[in-house]
Amino acid sequence: MPHCVIEHYGALASDEQQTEAMELALAVCSESGIMNHEDIKVRAVPVAAILFGDGRTSFLHLTLSMLQGRTAAQKLALAEKLRDGFRQRFPAVQSISVDIRDMDPDCYKKSLV
Numbered sequence: 001m002p003h004c005v006i007e008h009y010g011a012l013a014s015d016e017q018q019t020e021a022m023e024l025a026l027a028v029c030s031e032s033g034i035m036n037h038e039d040i041k042v043r044a045v046p047v048a049a050i051l052f053g054d055g056r057t058s059f060l061h062l063t064l065s066m067l068q069g070r071t072a073a074q075k076l077a078l079a080e081k082l083r084d085g086f087r088q089r090f091p092a093v094q095s096i097s098v099d100i101r102d103m104d105p106d107c108y109k110k111s112l113v
Helices: 015-031 072-089
Strands: 003-009 041-046 059-067 096-103
Touching: 003 015, 015 041, 015 059, 015 072, 059 072, 072 096
Parallel strands: 003 041, 059 096
Antiparallel strands: 003 059
C-alpha cells in the first residue's frame, strides 16, 4: 500500500514507455512526502479498447489508492503533480486524468511473504 494503477490506451507504445510511466509515478508519489517509497506499488494496465464520446483515441488514467489519513490539500497537490508530470512526459496523450482514493483501513487486508 499505496497502490498506483496506470490504465492506458494508445499512449505507451513500448515496454520502455510503460516502464518510464511507472518510474515517473513512483518518483512523484515518493517525493510527495506523504508515503514511504518502499510501500508504493505501481502497475501499468493496457486497455484493449476505448470509446470516447468526443473522439479522443488515447488516454492515461492514474488511480492512486491510499489508506485514509492524508488531507485534501495533500491529495490535491499530489494529483496535480502526477497530472502535470505525465502531461510533460507524454505530451501527445489526448487525455490524462488522476483519481486519488481513500482506502478503509478496517477493510484493507494484505499478506506478505
